[in-house]
Amino acid sequence: MSVTTPATRGPGLLHALSAFRMPRFGKRATFLTVAVVAGILVLPPLALMVWTSFTPGGTIDESGSFGFSAYGDLFASENFRKIAGDTAIFTVCASLLALVLGGAMAFFVARTNMKGKGFVYGCVFLNFAIPGMIEATGWIILLGKGAGVMRPPIEAVLGWAPVAQSMLGLVVIQALSWAPMVFLLLVGPFRAMDASLEESALTSGASRFTVLRKISAPMMAPSILAVLILVVVRAVQAFEMPLFLGSSAGIRTFTTEIYSSLRKSFIPDYATASAFGTMLVVLLSFGLYLYHRATRLSSKFTTVSGKAFRAREIDLGPWRYLAGVFAAGAFVLTLAPVLAMILTSFWPRLGRGDGLGDFTWHNYSEVAGYRNIWTGIKNSVLVGAGAATVATLLCLVATFIIVRSKVKGRQSLDHLLSVPIVIPGTVLGLAFLILYLRVPLPIYGSLWLIMLAFIAHYSPYAMRYVQPALVQISPDIDDASRVAGAGEVTVFRKILLPLVMPAVIGSWLYVFFHAVRDVSIASMLYTAATPVVATQLLDMWKDGTAGALAAYGSMLSVASIAMGGLAFWLAKRLGFSL
Template structure:
């Protein structure tokens, strides 16, 4: 009878023994995924001379060599130029598109969304290789045209072009991050300024931009963090031109000799994690400023589109051009995949299927397909399950330590894929577990890497569901498991599907993590493409990349069509 005097909301949130056991298991799995790789990477950086299984003497020689060597500061400078340039240009491109779609009556809005979907479905290394086919030095399709017409051509293997291409790649992400805030902004202040005689440019500069400042600043910092983590564009385009960034330097440090320098690579990785942690701290500080710029309150609110008049068709042409830019690398790769030879005299006007025949005969192709699908499906499923249970404990219970669990799963967001792959490589070379050389090391690394993103898909949906629903169900006699399975799961299913699709596609096309941990026994499609690039098999590379891209787009189309049945929409 005494328990009847306790309010229901307090009774149901009190941790039970079974709840605590599952929480401890989830917390233990999360900590084992995140902390051992980072700790052992730091340990290796402080023990120069250590190999994969042996320890060197403690010291800071690895860090001292990095800072005193001329290469480190050159790499730091090139990383800064690349990250800042690509981020600012991506912010401009994505911000203008978001403003046009959300705040104007521009034509061709659907093309923007189609282009965004295609840009996410196409692997980053396919984009990089495709741009080489267009603007490659001495052999690109557009390079030949520019040289013959103007006597000069932009070259893909240059810092300015790498920045441009990377900004094209990041612009869709900026668009998705800003289109929501633009749609949510009240148009009353802008209309008042226009009625007072201000020009549209003045309104955009003096009112719209300041109100969007926190969102824009937060997106800029996040894009800078992602740009520092970029791997494919700097590797595929910059390595031949002597352009080196932190991520490519870590990769090359382990692959430039038969005796990998684990201490130097680990020191590089440690420094990069510190830099990105500071960037993420700035991001959280920027998002806290948003309350100072609140324009949507409990009062009447409306978001109104601006009439561009005849200029809406010009904006539509620009939308079509943006979509063409996003698909141009894929189209170039498809075209050159039918050429018998890549080069100035090898392709135009000729047609062959030899490259595709060679792909069909490629040794290990079946293993690559099976391994890629296995890793992608298992990683997405386990990541979503881990984050689903973690989110439930964080949002729905009062168990001590639940906020620390959120922090543990969010920590890998500041770790670049190359660094995380390096950390897992060092860990499972040293730990006596039969994981290195299997698909499980790739799967574990993917779970750790994508958990921060999956949990951010699921957590907002669960927060929006009132706990009164749980209370009513338990009062009616439903058990904890029944409430979770029959009520909460169906309500947040769209978010679960969204998280699964996100992890699946990024695992399907990821190369930065896999490049550090794969072996000859664990090939996946992305590493096979990387090996073809290193071997210089251009025609086969293009045919293989075309098949991979078409497969990725088809799988994405099927996945999104099936996901709509569960209420998930782009």
């Protein structure tokens, strides 16, 4: 098996990393250390949250009497039926629409000769670079109730205009936000399909519809089903869009209700919030079980072939230009909220009269004087960098143990680090809040608590970056190095680490950008002394300072896009392909 090593450019970085000396622990001791760290991160907060849901009436220092009254009150309330109904409608509709949009994008990019494929990848990049809160605020500027700048012209043409703060607006905007994720998950399976089966059926006289129904659809069914289940899980976990777009329209979901139940009264009801959280974890665990079942079904639809193949592109003829127009439209829809926010930050009266109105820097001056603004930016960078570094290193060592060792019970480490993937951010934040309010560790109200929660939350995703890269490296390389006299630590530092470095960098960037933009966890754990960028945006939204919110959101959007582009350019200069 051949392995492509990174280019020789950037030897300083690789030399510095490979020169780092790990402690000389045995594999068993390393396994136990990582297992203990992962267990402390995940299990105590979750266990105490479940216990709190069964002990209502307690205080911060001690639990109440054991009972099921929190669940009884929850299920018996009329609010619960309203919340469950809104969550179900939003989840089903947004998931199906995202699957259709993202699946269509993946099919046309992977299987046809459509024009404008670069626009689709531009949508993906912008989707990951722009925080959800900024996207939601931009859509409010465009299609907001009463003040949306695009509603009057749309209504003049169609006689009706959509409203962002409605169930329809929430579903469509959330689906547009998730479509790039669906695209990334399905474009690979579409490219891996053996087109010779379809061509053989067409040669035999089958129609295109028959081929799609009897060959293409069954082959793609496991992948599509798995992606649908994963998107449903993400929909139940959604927080930013339902909070920003749904709350003003009376739409209540489980995640926003957990946040609201702790913020609406001076004495928070931790038992009810914990009951909500426990119920969500059980529900999403079942969803993840269905996801694993769906991915295992893919073995029943494997293409058996003894020769290599390449999926052939379908010639769309003149329709390929129309497909390119739709791709460009998707790119414009992705970019539109950010452009609207930038324009509004400079021209506050945009859409409220003729022309743009007066140009002003006032909103940016207001941001510069906003309370603790620079402290929030500094805190976000520190928390994001710390969480990204620790999560990536933890998962790198864990992956090495799982893939390259024969330690008994090593697979349990993978399961343990994967537990947070079914826990919504608000639920995990609640669990950490309850735990560190009660344990005698002085980290409540500090950045350390937010960082620990981010490490726990994003470790499963860091693992998904690093593990496939290490699995693809043949163990023969390790064996050859040991025959030459290299020890385990030397093999890891000087051979495996340089080979998986692109995945390590990708993991770090993913965790960093998502930790900086994450509001679901930070909103549950921050205090006045520990603001971060996400909570400052949330505070501006709650305070009604629309001008400062537009200016701050514009600055963060431009900075996120620039930093993302710089990171990919720098990785390419160093010889890494992310």
